[in-house]
Amino acid sequence: MKEILTQSGWAASRTKDTFFSARYHRLAARRGKKKAVIAVAHSILKAVYHVLKDDVPYNELGADHLNSRMEKRRKRYLKAELEKMGFAVQLEPLEPLVPASP
Known part of the structure; x- marks a missing residue:
């Protein structure tokens, strides 16, 4: 079973835009x-x-799943750090900068 899983790991590392491929490249x-x-x-x-346990179909998470999780964790951490320093923090996304037309 280990050999089959290892071969599957090598195959998954060569796929494009998948969770397993992104995981492989980050760890490698x-x-x-x-x-x-x-x-x-x-x-x-x-x-x-x-x-198999839950009898559900496989749901591909995508290559950016790890990045988005880490980004969310980092935002929570930084917000908590600022609140420890005594600041009230409310996170709002910035509007994208639009270049001025000539």
């Missing part, structure tokens, strides 16, 4: 290719387990 940069493949294989195993 820090830990190395082989450890990243094992981590992706573990993620695949967990996904298969939950699909």
Whole structure:
């Protein structure tokens, strides 16, 4: 089973715009290719387990899922830090800057 999952991890690392591919590339940069493949294989195993246990279809999260999660966590953390310093914080997105037309 480990061999099949490892091969699946290698295959998933070569796909485009998928959660497993993004996970592989993030980990391979820090830990190395082989450890990243094992981590992706573990993620695949967990996904298969939950699909079979809950009897639900697989839902692809997308390549930007990890980035958006980290961005949300960072916003929460920074807001909490400012509140610890005694500031009242309300986050609002900035309007995109539109260049002035000549």
